[in-house]
Amino acid sequence: MDCHKVREVVFLYADKEMDGELLISFEQHVAICPECARRAVHAERLIMVVRKRCGRQMAPADLRRRILTSLRHREAGN
Amino acid sequence: MSKKVDSSHSQGWNFEAAAMPFVDSLYNTAYRMTRNSEDAQDLVQETYLKAYRHYDKFQEGTNFKAWLFKILKNSFINNYRKKQSRPPQSDFAEIEDALESRVSDEATQNIKNPEDELLEDVLDEDVQRALDELPHDYRMAILLADLEGFSYKEIAEILEVPLGTVMSRLYRGRKLLESAMLDYAREHGYLRDGSPAKMRTRDADSKEYRDKASG
Structure with missing residues (x-):
């Protein structure tokens, strides 16, 4: 694998979607290329930042009630 | 029965x-x-x-x-998609153009990415704003992958697109997201000190822009 290919598939690696031959040749390249090793870490970091910084919005309690009510209404109507 | x-x-x-x-x-x-x-x-x-x-x-x-x-x-x-006139497509066209040139810069120059250590410094609100303003195709793919932890195969199923499309939406979406959130961080001034190289580039850009604008 060359640096160009690493750039193309780096998110596959960071998302743990890479396996088999591709993973082996990715890891072989990254082991000898500091620039691509940095790229791989950077991709993982970016994913972590999105995951951690985008606070999850919890559903309002009322929404659960609304859903259950409408489902049971449907059910009764059947 | x-x-x-x-x-x-x-x-x-x-x-x-x-x-x-x-x-x-x-x-x-x-x-x-x-x-x-x-x-x-x-x-x-x-x-x-x-x-x-x-x-x-x-x-x-x-x-x-x-x-x-x-x-x-x-x-x-x-x-909802039809109702959403935002995000402004033209802005994103500009960002995409900038992204293209940046990606090719990176490809040709072996530069050390100064943003490497800066990602963690971006404020939550700037990450969220960058995500919220992504074109919805990219945003949805990122939400499914990063916040819901779906695999590429599951995302392909949910979005009803080929696996390759999932990969390219995640790739382009994340590059756009990164670029936008770092821009917002710089706009707000708090990445200034950590990113001197980038600031020089931006100053040069904006000076050039001002020069052009003033004729």
Whole structure:
């Protein structure tokens, strides 16, 4: 694998979607290329930042009630 | 036969038990897609009603959560996508252009990326704003991968696109996201000190822009 290919598939690696031959040749390249090793870490970091910084919005309690009510209404109507 | 009569009742309860644990996940995605709570709630409720109506079409043993998200996605496209005049496409066209040149710069120059250590310094609100303003195709792919932890294969199923499209949306979406959130961080001034190289570039850019603008 060359640096160009690493750039193309780096998110596959960071998302743990890479396996088999591709993973082996990715890891072989990254082991000898500091620039691509940095790229791989950077991709993982970016994913972590999105995951951690985008606070999850919890559903309002009322929404659960609304859903259950409408489902049971449907059910009764059947 | 009597079993069959029972099953319509028990189906409702099975459905509830299977589906209700995903309210928060569906709501979070709906909220990030519609960018307001009321629309998000309507979208989730519609998703549940549709899912209930078509529960018989759900194939047992396949991924129920992914099936619910597919219904959410379709409901979003039908109801909200047309309404959303934002995000401003022209802005994103500019960012995409900038991104293209940056990607090719990176390809040709072996530069050390000065943003490497800066990602963690970006404030939550700037990450969220960057995400909220991404074109919805990219945003949805990122939400499903990064916040819901779906695999590429599941995302392909939910979005009903080929695997390669999932990969390219994640790639382009994340590059755009990164570029936008770092820009917002610099706009707000707090990445200035950490990123002297980049600031020089930007100053040069804006000076050039001013020169051009003033004729």
